[in-house]
Amino acid sequence: MTQNPSEHDDLDSADGEDPLLASCLDDALGPYLGALSPEEIEDYRRFLTVFITTHPAAAPLYDRLRARPPVLSESGEVAREGAGAEESMADTAGANPGDGTFGGRR
Template structure:
């Protein structure tokens, strides 16, 4: 399965670099330089490839603008009409003293 995510070793991803820097910052004074670099590499690989973490990092990326403008059908009009009918029935039951109304 291909992904639009850059490879974790790619130095051109500022979003990933910022997340890695934030994650390893508490260890900067505690680890030797080579261990800190290994932690950076491991964190970058984890954030770029883990099935849960990678989509979260992707959500931080700016979205591409749409290719064109216009209306997009988000729901089937029939399903919306049925939902409106159920809502109206529920509202009339509450007004009429039916269920849903505390006494």
């Protein structure tokens, strides 16, 4: 049976809690909501919080994820970095489907 974590109070994030960490915990514990008691869920939540934030293998990955920019919630143009970013857009802007520069199979 599949459980939807958003339907359960057991995985609600506490005020001030890191949303990335809360998401990781919700993903990890969601399948066990129907099988474990609320006390067991809370014990595992505490254990996983300590593990993710302090383990020598997990903590650097967690820190890298936290350093990433947030996911955009709406579509739009994103600025490109590096030399030639404007040039690459200009190259494809003048391409015509029949001139052989547009891509695709011949």
